[in-house]
Amino acid sequence: MGLIVRPSKIHSTGCYTTTPIPAGTFVVEYTGPRLTKEAADERYNEQQETYLFGLDDGEHVIDGFGIAAFINHSCDPNCETDELEGRVWIIATRDIEAGEELTYDYNLYDGEDDDESPCACGAKNCRGTLFSEEELERRAKPAAKKAGATSQAQIEPAGHRSS
Numbered sequence: 001m002g003l004i005v006r007p008s009k010i011h012s013t014g015c016y017t018t019t020p021i022p023a024g025t026f027v028v029e030y031t032g033p034r035l036t037k038e039a040a041d042e043r044y045n046e047q048q049e050t051y052l053f054g055l056d057d058g059e060h061v062i063d064g065f066g067i068a069a070f071i072n073h074s075c076d077p078n079c080e081t082d083e084l085e086g087r088v089w090i091i092a093t094r095d096i097e098a099g100e101e102l103t104y105d106y107n108l109y110d111g112e113d114d115d116e117s118p119c120a121c122g123a124k125n126c127r128g129t130l131f132s133e134e135e136l137e138r139r140a141k142p143a144a145k146k147a148g149a150t151s152q153a154q155i156e157p158a159g160h161r162s163s
Contacts, residue, residue: 003028003102005070010121014101015070021096027079030088031066054109056083073130074103076123107132113139 001019008014021027030053035043037054040061044050051064068090071079079090079102090104108117108131117130129136 001025001027003067005067008072008101010072010074010101010103013070014072014103015067016099016101017096018098020098021092023092023094025092027090027092027102028066028068028071030062030064030068030081030090032062032064032069034060035063036060053081053088055086055088062088071102071104072121073106073119074121074123075105075119075126076121077103077105079104105132106130107135109135113142 001017001021004016004018005013006016015028017027032051032053034055035052036059040050040052040063043063044052051069052061053064054061071090078092078094078096078100080093081104082089082091090102096102103121108129111117111131119126119129127133127136131139
C-alpha cells in the first residue's frame with residue numbers, strides 16, 4: 001500500500017493513499033518515541049502544533065514522527081485508531097479510494113480550558129473542534145455552573161438574601 005504526504009485542504013499537510021484500501025485494513029502504525037505527558041508538556045510548552053498521540057494508560061504519549069503523524073482529523077473519518085499490545089494502529093473503517101486523504105477523529109481529551117482546538121475538516125457533521133464529545137460535555141459543566149452563578153447573582157441584589 002502506498003502512502004504519500006502532500007498539501008491538505010483540511011490542515012497544512014496530509015497523508016494520502018495511492019492505492020485503494022479495503023475496510024478493516026491496518027494502514028499504518030503511529031510511531032515515535034514514548035514520553036510521559038509531563039515530559040511532552042515541558043518539551044512542547046510553547047509550541048502550537050505537536051504530533052503527540054495519547055496512550056491508553058493516560059500517562060504516556062507517542063511523539064509521532066512517521067507518515068502517520070500527517071494523518072489529519074475529521075469529524076467524518078475514514079480510519080480509526082486502536083492501541084494493540086502497546087502499539088497504535090491506524091485502521092480503515094470503510095473502503096478508501098486511491099488518492100483519498102486518510103483521516104481519523106482525534107477525540108482530544110485534555111488541554112487548556114481556553115484552548116478551542118478548532119476543526120477545519122469541512123464534514124457535514126463537523127462539531128467545530130478536535131475535542132471529543134466527552135471532553136466537550138466535561139467542559140460544559142463548569143461553564144454551565146458559572147453561568148448559573150452569574151444568573152443567580154443578577155437576580156439577587158448584593159447584600160440581600162432570599163429565604
